[in-house]
Amino acid sequence: MFKIVEKKYLSPRVALLRVEAPRIAKARRAGHFVIVRATATSERIPLTIAQANVKEGTITLVVQGVGSSSNQLIALQEGDCVHDIVGPLGQATHISKVGTVLCTGGGVGIAPLLPIVEAFHAAGNRVITVLAGRTKELVIFQDEMKEASDEVIIMTDDGSLGEKGLITDGIKKVLEREHVDRCVTVGPAIMMKFVSQLTKEYNIPTIASLNAIMVDGTGMCGACRITVDGKMRFVCVDGPEFDAHKVNFDELLMRLNAFKAAK
Helix, strand or coil: HHHHEEEEEEEHHHEEEECCCCCHHHHHCCEEEEECCCCCCCCCEEEEEEEEEEECCEEEEEEEEECCCHHHCCCCCCCEECEEEEEEECCEEEECCEEEEEEEEEEHHHHHHHHHHHHHCCCCCEEEEEEEEECHCCCHHHHHHHHHCCEEEEEEECCCCCEEEHHHHHHHHHHHHHHHHHEEEEHHHHHHHHHHHHHHCCCEEEEECCCCHHHCCCCCCCCCCCEEECEEEEEEHCCCCCEEEECCCCHHHHHHHHCCCCC
16 A cells, blocks of 8 residues: 655645655656556556655655546545555656657656756756647646756647747757757657647657557557557656657557547
């Protein structure tokens, strides 16, 4: 059992849970995720570790209420216990000093982006972060991103926060004014696709985190299979991060949309 020591809502459907998990907190690196079960009968959910505090022995998870299992998780309160947390899993982000790193995140994808921003900044890089959401309520971790970045640009579809426009509009402004050595993108698959297309034009190495398609988290179910450079890969064990310019995003989008209810 893993005790919840803090719970707060970042937006109406997105909750932050800080949970006691000292062994995971100590082993966690940027890019790692865990598998979580709210109760003994809940489905297993893969969640990226947004933050970890080794001294306090806690990890921070960000959960969007979408289905029954995620809603069971965010229904838990401070003092309650999460039944299972397994991890850390996946391949950690390769962090090195490369120069200027452009980190881009949309919606709840901002949560897994945060530890990557912090790690690249700690490694001595200049970090420019571009965040995006449909409205200001969906742009999370603003203060934490500003603390870990040299510059933060915020884009919203409706202009309620930062500048009005898409994330690619903010990225293009950066690319047109200065040299960027690497880009990292985390968020909806359609967003990552267009970020990848844009950075490819500028010949900037780009990493995409594809954790949104994961289910089992151990490579057993095969639900997270994708095509990278013409070869099949499993996001949960080979990733979750891949060379964005080699990912078949059209195939990924088709698979993500396969189970949407017909209108």
